Amino acid sequence: MKLVAILLDGLNYSAWLFLVAVGLTLIYGVMRILNIAHGAFYAIGAYVCASALGLYYSAGLPEAGAFLMMGLSALVAGFVVGLLIERVVLRKLYGQDEVIMVLVTYALFLILSDAVKLTWGVESYYVFQPYAYFGYIEFGNLPYQVYDLLVVGLAIVAGIGLWYWLNRTRTGILMTAVVADREVAAAMGVNVTRIFALTFAIGTVLAAVAGAATAPKIAVTPGIGVEVIILAFAVVVIGGLGSIPGAVVGAIFAGYARAICVHVAPQFELFAIYAVMAVVLAIRPHGLFARAEGRKI
Amino acid sequence: MxxxxxxxxxxxxxxxxxxxxxxxxxxxxxxxxxxxxxxxxxxxxxxxxxxxxxxxxxxxxxxxxxxxxxxxxxxxxxxxxIRRSFQIAQVFAEMTVLENMLIALIAGQDGRPSARAAITPERIDIARSALDRFGLSVIADTPAGTLPQGTRKQLDIAMAAVGDxxxxxxxxxxxxxxxxxxxxxxxxxxxxxxxxxxxxxxxxxxxxxxxxxxxxxxxxxxxxxxxxxxxxxxxxxxxxxxxxxxxxxx
Amino acid sequence: MMPTLDFRRDHLFVAVLALLVIVGFFLPSWMRFLIQTAMASGLVALGVMLQMRAGLVSFGQGLFFCIGGYAVGLLAAKAGITDVALLLPAAALAALVIGLVLGLLLSRYREIFYAMLTLAVSMILYGLLVKAASLGSTDGFNIPAVSYFGFVPDQAARPDWSYALTGVVVLAGCLGALAYLRSGAGAMLDAVRENEIRLSYLGTSPRVLVFVVYAVAAVLSGLGGGLWAISSGHVDPEMTYWTTSGQFVFVALLAGRGSVVAPVMAYFLLELLRTYALDIAPNAWQLILGSAMLAVIVLLPRGLWSLVARART
CATH class of the missing domain: 3.40.50.300 (P-loop containing nucleotide triphosphate hydrolases)
Structure with missing residues (x-):
């Protein structure tokens, strides 16, 4: 029974971690920016979703349409905020050292966190209706929320969609060309600036979608982005910064590490994820799925 | 032989x-x-x-x-x-020419980090006379990063020669x-x-x-x-x- | 051009800091307490700054801040050892031992991986502490009043004593950091940042230098944490949370790498600003902080010059 619980919890948690982390790894992979503000985008997604759902329900519209509302709000919020930040701040700083860019996004994280507080106040928002809507099914006598299953589905769709887009569409392939060599891509006429803006916006949308999908399960309250970003870091660092398959593996590692701990040794729950990260880094300094880059003299 | x-x-x-x-x-x-x-x-x-x-x-x-x-x-x-110089001069661009020579001296002599004060009047003398031998004295206080490529290469070689x-x-x-x-x-x-x-x-x-x-x-x-x-x-x-x-x- | 290896004027700066510490003694008690905690935290920011000289950003310096704090807290609250003559050396020693062990691993890493791994180990400690019910989990625990070399000041005199202790130890820490920067191991930090390969071809090991700076920073941060714990009478896991570490980075960045007293002074400035900002706009403090940070990065590239122009030879 415990095993089934671990398997299901691990699955849920892995899917959630993947959703939270995949945008981060996409942005790093293409733009070489380790984006701490990702946590703030997640929070914004959750808040916008909560507000949108609040309006929707108070208008007395059919309950099933709420899911459309969730998706739409996350998409719009992520896209608008992402494009805005990229245009106003990041674009002026491209080409800086990677470590500097971490500090820039840290500053953005601080600013956006307070912007959220100023916009939505410090009270909590609760929008549990979508979570309760589908009820639960039972595995043995373990209740399993159907909503969680949908999140797993969403993670799979997001992963496959991203893979398809990067490998099978023109824009996606151009994007991989930018990853391989920025100068050559620019010389070949690829509009690197546009690709960057698009990448950042998509990464932001992914963070907002993760936030929106999580909103019905939690109290949406200041500070929800703070822990998320650190978990997302752990996931992408385990898998290898910038690698989408790496994010899948990282999410599964971290998700199951946590699930096992929750059921076997709950005092090590949080510790487990960071410990996995530290061990992976100690053995493979650049993560499981990334290649080390040598320096030429 | x-x-x-x-x-x-x-x-x-x-x-x-x-x-x-x-x-x-x-x-x-x-x-x-x-x-x-x-x-x-x-x-x-x-x-x-x-x-x-x-x-x-x-x-x-x-x-x-x-x-x-x-x-x-x-x-x-x-x-x-065994010391070497490089095809593309490898110098410490933000430091002055004299500081570059001092780092070369310190690195060569304190192969292990030591607690003694690193920059002593003796070392400054040694660094200056080395610069003298390589004809770089006049630019001792110029940041290495601002030097033309040829001069930078001379500094690179002078650094390689530190410690005989x-x-x-x-x-x-x-x-x-x-x-x-x-x-x-x-x-x-x-x-x-x-x-x-x-x-x-x-x-x-x-x-x-x-x-x-x-x-x-x-x-x-x-x-x-x-x-x-x-x-x-x-x-x-x-x-x-x-x-x-x-x-x-x- | 600012000479990078010249610290002759730094003794003067430390003297100025000493003067400020003495002046602080006569300030209103809320202000004096602010100076006291800022000095303790400033010691940690100094540790971050030393690593920045080598081009390395530690995003997990809170680890040693927390280790120092908990070492003091555990000894005082759980083991009944309450004299600073034992508490502070214990804080420094605990940080040093952990620093030496982790340093073996971390000295292999550079750039973003150094930042990430320092972050990871600090969050490991956080993860452990929040689940440690016997240590108060997220609430942490309180620390009893301490004695000073056998002397137990009465209630009213305690703030005077802890302020004096903090002042003396922080000044000693600054002097220690200064001596370190003037030594071979410290003087070569800039060279590590600028051109590691060249440095090894000159006969020294950049990895050993990074190992040493990590350990030195650990000791300073452990002392800072110990002082902070004694000053506030409380420790909690927040000390090793990533936002705490982020604040140390922020201060080090703001202060620049120029002088050993700069991080301490910058920390005081920050705390002072925070006090007023929280009064005026309680929900906009991080916004101000973030904007200031962006401004420093964008408008004061000189302060960041070294990091920006690194390794472009």
Missing amino acids: SAPLFRTIGLEKTFGGVVAAKDISIDVMSGERIAIIGSNGAGKTTFVNMVTGYLTPSAGQILFDGHDITGLDPRQTAQAG PRLVLLDEPTSGVSADEKMAMMDTAIAPLDASGATILFIEHDMDVVRRYADRVIAFYEGTVLADGNVAVVLEDEKVRKYVIGDSHA
Whole structure:
């Protein structure tokens, strides 16, 4: 029974971690920016979703349409905020050292966190209706929320969609060309600036979608982005910064590490994820799925 | 005849099946001044990188002063008495020229970190007189990053000479230097090195420079030694003329 | 051009700091307490700054801040050892031992991986502490009043004593950091940042230098944490949370790498600003902080010059 619980919890948690982390790894992979503000985008997604759902329900519209509302709000919020930040701040700083860019996004994280507080106040928002809507099914006598299953589905769709887009569409392939060599891509006429803006916006949308999908399960309250970003870091660092398959593996590692701990040794729950990260880094300094880059003299 | 200062025996380097250097066996006597010639990709820099510990040879042996130094890292080869300069000058751009020399002194003498104050009046004197010998005194307080490429290379060589190493390898000391400055560049670099008694190996493409400053030439071709010996003999060698000099004038 | 290796004027700066510490003694008690905690935290920011000289950003310096704090807290609250003569050396020693062990691993890493791995180990400790019910989990625990070399000040005099202790130890820490920067290991930090490969070809090991700076920073941060714990009478896991570490980075960045007293002074400035900002706009403090940070990065590139122009030879 415990095993089934671990398997299901691990699955849920892995899917959630993947959703939270995949945008981060996409942005790093293409733009070489380790984006701490990702946590703030997640929070914004959750808040916008909560507000949108609040309006929707108070208008007395059919309950099933709420899911459309969730998706739409996350998409719009992520896209608008992402494009805005990229245009106003990041674009002026491209080409800086990677470590500097971490500090820039840290500053953005601080600013956006307070912007959220100023916009939505410090009270909590609760929008549990979508979570309760589908009820639960039972595995043995373990209740399993159907909503969680949908999140797993969403993670799979997001992963496959991203893979398809990067490998099978023109824009996606151009994007991989930018990853391989920025100068050559620019010389070949690829509009690197546009690709960057698009990448950042998509990464932001992914963070907002993760936030929106999580909103019905939690109290949406200041500070929800703070822990998320650190978990997302752990996931992408385990898998290898910038690698989408790496994010899948990282999410599964971290998700199951946590699930096992929750059921076997709950005092090590949080510790487990960071410990996995530290061990992976100690053995493979650049993560499981990334290649080390040598320096030429 | 005395034992060679430096010798390589059957040195070889492969990168995933690609042979970059093969069967390099060289004896260098103390005090020699040797030019290494060869077209790009002939294995010259691979050879220097192996000797100084940046690359580990796939096979073969490197002996220095009778000791086996194969597989040592750059720090250890430097401590053993082998120093190098670089094709693209490697200096500390934000520091002044004098500070660059001081770092070279400190790094060479405090191979391990020490708690003593590092910058002493004695060390400043030593650094200044070294700059003097290399004709760099006037720019002692100029940040290295603002220097023109040629001067930067002179500083690079001066840093390699700190601590009177027994063997100095100069990787293309005159590349990036205008044609009429090449001889002056070599004059200012070679004289103080000679005075300190260092044995010199330098990679060079300009045969006029080779004729003037080398007393022996080693020609590389496709990762191996094509010819080795007296300058006049090697430069007149038919294969060297065909495969090395012909290409290098491009 | 600012000479990077010249610290001759730093003794003067430390003297100025000493003067400020003495002046602070006569300030109103809320202000004096602010100076006291700022000095303790400033010691941690100094540790971050030393690493920045080598081009390394530690995003997990809170680890040693927390280790120092908990070492003091555990000894005082759980083991009944309450004299600063034992508490502070214990804080420094605990940080040093952990720093030496982790340093073996961390000295292999550079750039973003150094930042990430320092972050990871600090969050490991956080993960452990929040689940440690016997240590108060997220609430942490309180620390009893301490004695000073056998002397137990009465209630009213305690703030005077802890302020004096903090002042003396922080000044000693600054002098220690100064001596370190003037030594070979410290003087070569800039060279590590600028051109590591060149440095090894000159006969020294950049990895050993990074190992040493990590350990030195650990000791300073452990002391800072110990002082902070004694000053506030409380420790909690927040000390090793990533936002705490982020604040140390922020201060080090703001202060620049020029002088050993700069991080301490910058921390005081920050705390002072925070006090007023929280009064005026309680929900906009991080916004101000973030904007200031962006401004420093964009408008004062000189302060960041070294990091920006690194390794472009």
